[in-house]
Amino acid sequence: MKTLGLFRHAKSDWHDAVARDFDRPLNGRGRKGAKLMGRHIREDGRTWHRVLASPAVRVAQTIEIAGEGSKSRLPVEWDRRIYLASSATLMDLLREQEGDPGAIIMVGHNPGFEDLIFDLVPEDGQDALRNIVEEKFPTATYAVLELEIDDWADVEGGCARLVHLMRPRDLDPALGPKASPRED
Template identity: 35%
Template structure:
C-alpha cells in the first residue's frame, strides 16, 4: 500500500482578521500546488482515497492537484486533520484509510512532518535526512507499506520512496 503525505501549499498571512482555519493560499502556494499536481501526474502517483483537512488552505491545495488526477478518488474532508495539527496523523490514517491502495493525506505541520518521521523505517539516505531537516509547505513524502489494511499501520514500517519539495520542481514553475 502507498501513502502520500502532502503538506498544504504556502498560505497567505496578509489578512490579519482571518482565523488560522480560514487562511487561503498565496500566489506562490497556488503555483506550487499546481506544480505538485503536475508532478503527481507525470510520475503516475494517483491516490484512490484522499483525506484532507477542512481548512481553507488544504482544500485549495486539493483543488489545485485534482485536475492532474486522471481517476476519481474518494475524498473525505476531516476536521480531525486540522484539529490534530500539532500531533501525528497515524490514528487518522488507521481510522479512515481502510483498504485504499493509494492513500493521500493533505494536512498541516508539525503533524505532517511528525507522521512522516514516525512512519519512516527505510529509504534513500538523502531523502531520509531531508525529511528530518524540514518539511516545507507543499512538500510530499511517498511511503510504501507491506500491509493489507491501514488499521494495521505500525511506526517505522514505511519505506520512504521519495521526498519532493516545491523548490525541487521550481525550475518548472514558469513552463
C-alpha cells in the same frame, strides 16, 4: 503492502487578515506551488484510492488548484481531525480506514506530516530522503511511503520506507526559500 502519500498544503497568506488560522488562504506563491506540485503528482503516475484532507481553506485551495487539469478526480473525504493533527492522530485515522484501499493520500499540515514520517520511517542515518525531511518538510511538499502492512489497522511506528519526496523548489528554484519571518 500499502502506499501512503502526504501532500502538505501550499504556501498560505500570513498577511490576509482572517480571524482564524483555519480560514487562511493561499498566497500567490502558494498557488504557483500547488499547480506545479499537482502536475508533478499526476506525472508521478501513482493511483490513489482515497483522498483524506483537512478542511482548512488553504488545504481545500491546494487540492482545487493541484487538481486542475486532472481527467479524473477522487472525491475528497474531509476530516477536521487532520487540521493541525499530531502524528498519533494521523496514525489513528489511517488505522480506522475501511474498505482496505491500497493507496491513501492525505493532504494537510505540519508538524504532523513531518512527525508522521519520522514515526513511520526508521532512522538509520543512511536514508537520504528522510534526511531531507529532517531539515524541513516545506509547504506543498509531496512524499510517498510504502508501508510493510497488509491492513491499515496494522499501522505502527517503523513500518514504512520513504520512497519519493518532491518539494516545489526541486521543480522550480524560484519557489525555494525566501527571507521571510514565517514559512508555513
